[in-house]
Amino acid sequence: GENVEQHPSTLSVQEGDSAVIKCTYSDSASNYFPWYKQELGKRPQLIIDIRSNVGEKKDQRIAVTLNKTAKHFSLHITETQPEDSAVYFCAASMDTGFQKLVFGTGTRLLVSP
Amino acid sequence: SAVISQKPSRDICQRGTSLTIQCQVDSQVTMMFWYRQQPGQSLTLIATANQGSEATYESGFVIDKFPISRPNLTFSTLTVSNMSPEDSSIYLCSGGGGSSEQYFGPGTRLTVT
Numbered sequence: 193g194e195n196v197e198q199h200p201s202t203l204s205v206q207e208g209d210s211a212v213i214k215c216t217y218s219d220s221a222s223n224y225f226p227w228y229k230q231e232l233g234k235r236p237q238l239i240i241d242i243r244s245n246v247g248e249k250k251d252q253r254i255a256v257t258l259n260k261t262a263k264h265f266s267l268h269i270t271e272t273q274p275e276d277s278a279v280y281f282c283a284a285s286m287d288t289g290f291q292k293l294v295f296g297t298g299t300r301l302l303v304s305p
Numbered sequence: 306s307a308v309i310s311q312k313p314s315r316d317i318c319q320r321g322t323s324l325t326i327q328c329q330v331d332s333q334v335t336m337m338f339w340y341r342q343q344p345g346q347s348l349t350l351i352a353t354a355n356q357g358s359e360a361t362y363e364s365g366f367v368i369d370k371f372p373i374s375r376p377n378l379t380f381s382t383l384t385v386s387n388m389s390p391e392d393s394s395i396y397l398c399s400g401g402g403g404s405s406e407q408y409f410g411p412g413t414r415l416t417v418t
Contacts, residue, residue, distance in 0.1 A: 224405045226405075226406065226407070228409075234411070235397065235409040235410060235411045235412055236348065236397075236409045237409075238306075238406055238407070238408060241405075241406065243405075281347060281348065285405060291405070292338060292350055292353055293338075293350070293407060294350075295347045295348045295349075296347065297346075297347050298346075298347050
């Protein structure tokens with residue numbers, strides 16, 4: 193089955209810096225890759241996703257890149273703000289018939305003012 | 306995006322008892338999922354709740370311990386049976402509003418004493 197690895201487990205940056213979180217997956221059949229942000233005590237929130245037919249997707253300060261050959265994808269956050277502090281999870285699934293998500297282990301991002 | 310609610314939001318239960326968690330989606334979704342999240346950990350899929358058929362359980366989870374119902378396309382329940390302190394966790398349901406996006410409920414924080 194699918195296995196998703198995520199690095200780093202913790203990431204501390206200064207406000208205004210960029211942050212990059214990386215994930216690798218094992219199943220070449222996976223073709224849907226969402227990212228979730230989970231603040232303390234809250235539900236995971238879908239912040240961006242990418243499908244295998246594109247290599248990059250942007251939404252304001254966040255972007256996701258995908259390298260299908262290498263089986264890895266990354267989340268990029270630019271101009272970080274303290275409110276970006278949270279745990280971020282990557283996930284992978286097959287985008288057919290609404291398949292189950294396999295999650296990475298999570299990255300705790302701390303943005304210091 | 307789908308809006309998902311769960312009841313109860315939290316509960317404290319005695320060992321040996323059972324708790325049923327309800328999950329309501331504001332629109333019809335093809336599939337719903339139940340996850341468990343230990344504090345500081347990632348999300349682990351318990352099962353896929355299939356409408357009109359038995360749930361599909363992941364390795365390590367069995368129907369006798371976590372019976373699931375899915376009577377229609379907007380509602381599901383998860384029962385945690387014969388609870389022990391090891392069952393203390395946050396239980397989350399998710400569903401999709403279309404395509405592959407999954408949205409999560411707020412979670413049920415369960416403490417077993």
